[in-house]
Amino acid sequence: MSTINHNETQQAIVAGGCFWCIESAFNSVKGIESAVSGYMGGQSDAPTYEDICTGTTGHAEVVNLTFDPAVISYREILEIFFALHDPTQLNKQGGDVGTHYRSAIFFTNEEQQEIAENIITEINIDKVWPEPIVTEVIIQSEFFSGEDYHQKYFTKNLENQYCQAVVSPKLAKFKQTFVKMLK
Numbered sequence: 001m002s003t004i005n006h007n008e009t010q011q012a013i014v015a016g017g018c019f020w021c022i023e024s025a026f027n028s029v030k031g032i033e034s035a036v037s038g039y040m041g042g043q044s045d046a047p048t049y050e051d052i053c054t055g056t057t058g059h060a061e062v063v064n065l066t067f068d069p070a071v072i073s074y075r076e077i078l079e080i081f082f083a084l085h086d087p088t089q090l091n092k093q094g095g096d097v098g099t100h101y102r103s104a105i106f107f108t109n110e111e112q113q114e115i116a117e118n119i120i121t122e123i124n125i126d127k128v129w130p131e132p133i134v135t136e137v138i139i140q141s142e143f144f145s146g147e148d149y150h151q152k153y154f155t156k157n158l159e160n161q162y163c164q165a166v167v168s169p170k171l172a173k174f175k176q177t178f179v180k181m182l183k
Contacts, residue, residue: 009033010069012077013040013106013140015060016085017093021167022063024154025084025174028182031071036064037146037153040106047144052100060102064143072181074112078105078119083177084170087123088131094166104136113137 016022019037026035039047042059052059067077085093087103107113116137124132149156154167175182 007070009066010074011108011140012065012067012074012112013062013108013143014065014077014081015040015062015102015104015106016081016087017061017101017103018096018162018166019061019063019146019150020153020163021170022081022084023152024167025080025171026063026065026077027152027155028175029072029080029178030181030183031068032065032077033068034064034066037150038062038064039100039144039146040064040141041104041138042141049147049150053098055098055100057100059100059144060104061100061146062104062106062143064145075115075119076181078116080174080178080181081105082119082123082128082135084174086129087120087133087135088129090134102136103134104138106138106140108140113139 014022023035023037026032039052039059040062042057044051044057047057047059051057085103091099091102093101105116107116120133120135154163157163
């Protein structure tokens with residue numbers, strides 16, 4: 001594995017429940033050039049949303065971030081990630097239940113792995129959450145982009161009940177907490 005080149009864009013791949021919230025939040029962060037909802041970590045060669053929702057493919061809903069490390073660090077991305085979801089819930093986020101909603105960091109190199117493991121250790125030591133972190137830290141596998149209707153879903157579907165009840169409150173809290181990092 002290679003180390004991070006801080007002069008080029010990099011990838012960060014995270015899974016924290018439904019990808020609509022994670023993708024929407026990161027699309028508003030300085031230094032994030034793109035946030036693409038998709039699937040990673042399973043056995044199917046061509047997973048669809050319907051396939052992964054069965055829980056039989058092993059994939060997680062992920063967001064593949066392309067970022068400029070001169071503007072935002074990988075560690076800062078993970079700090080945002082851990083604020084966007086409850087990393088102590090195994091295979092679920094709130095009412096969303098299943099292995100495809102698990103919390104995971106798919107690292108692309110040894111430096112990312114070390115940063116992810118260190119931040120999890122720090123969060124556990126500082127008892128930021130009342131329970132231990134269950135976020136998986138695993139090497140990236142093949143990324144499958146989600147269907148077109150999943151991309152920028154929140155922005156396109158503001159009236160959707162799930163967006164109003166779940167995504168919107170999370171994004172409001174996120175924007176208050178990370179106001180200095182917003183585009």
